[in-house]
Amino acid sequence: MTRVMDAPRIVTTKPLVVVRNVDKNYGSVQALRQVSALVYPGEVLGIVGESGSGKSTLLRMMNLEETPDSGTYTLDLPDVSGNLFELDRFARRMLCATRIGIVYQNPHHGLLMRHSSSGNVAERLLVAGERNFATLRAKAKSALAASEFPLERLDAPPIELSGGMQQRVQLAKAIALEPALLLLDEPTTGLDVSVQALVLDTLKRLQQERRITMVIVSHDLGVIRTVADRVMVMRRGEVVEAGLVDQIFQDPQHAYTQQLVHAKL
């Protein structure tokens, strides 16, 4: 039933992200079982599922924060090759610092809360080798502007900002280097609806204007429906169903997906 791995005939571009047959156990708990996913350039893949379904684990794997027990992960990028799970720690950090951006649910995971907001963004540029102060400042400012961060708060540390603004700093940090892949782990959870709409709007704009490939994990089906092109439904570490976003919401096939979709307010 799942069409995740179906080979396209018309679209000739190669998938940017290929994750194959990933297994991960934490002690006796099977977090991921034979999970595979493809993400095409410019596409937004949504991953939904209840707590403990393995969706965030999968996202952390894509950010090379975790290594599975088995499985492969490749990114179709110039000078990136082989199974990325086999990279050493240094190579992983360089790859993540330059090509992959991530926005965590909890801004404390992604930001230095007592450094300035612009400094948080600039840090990522520094890691990538940018050393000119004026350029750092200008690039940080432009990334923050693209994330709709109020520029008069440029130098305020995230700890003094609201949750919505902290998420925008995380987003600015993630897109500062024009990453090939943007990972979003529950980016709007805990935000009030107006701020949630602003973040979603920003994501959609980034997708349209910069064609950034994204993977977004959320248990909020409304969020997924708004931003995703395709959806993967996970349960107990397995992919139970995958399809185009409107098909998953209008004609869910699996009993679990039906239950999930019908439970939405």
Add this chain to the structure above:
Amino acid sequence: MTHVLDIRSLTKGFVMHHLGSKMQAFADVSFTVDPGEFVLLKGANGAGKSTLLRSLYRSYLAQSGQILFQSDHGQIDLAQAADVDIAHLRRTEIGFVTQFLLARPRVSAEAVVAEPLRMAGVNATNALDQARHWLETFGVKPELWRAYPTTFSGGEQQKVNLARALIRPQKLLLLDEPTASLDANARAALVTRLADLKSGGTAMIGVFHHPGDVEKLIDRVIDLTPETQTEVVRDDVVI
């Protein structure tokens, strides 16, 4: 002439897991559509007209049968094609007009309308100019262009929806009651636009509550009422 669409023995039902039951929507539907042809789907409520349109668009997954579509890249079975291919065809060759607008919060009417062009790579200024032209054509007042359609009346939302869906010419256009809740002027603008697209070669399959609105465009009528699924040439039909 090569058919744009060749539907063979298409069958669709819904499995309702929580009821432990199956519901048949339609079975064994076959027909073809040529470029520039307008096919009206007819049938009582529940005959499966909208379900058929959604199955063609792949919002619904057909259970069996084929939907052979003549794309710019050759023939492809929409019932079996990979999701990314379907997504690509929706951006480039297949359009769907529904009666509902899926408005996103905080996105202006003109941006909603311009989006299909933006996704196709048209620059922002050009896309917005075209969006405004179509909003005007369908009778949306200029003061509403930059407002959020979530707050609009049903009729105004429908106009935004039409402008968005019809902004790009498509090879195949699926119409699910696009005239519902439109005023007379907007209906006339819609019929004019559809006639233009039709003469430009767009094939159309439509469901209309009041087929009289598009009477002049109809080439063929297909009745989906179970047991009486028939195909009638336009001249023989009384709407």
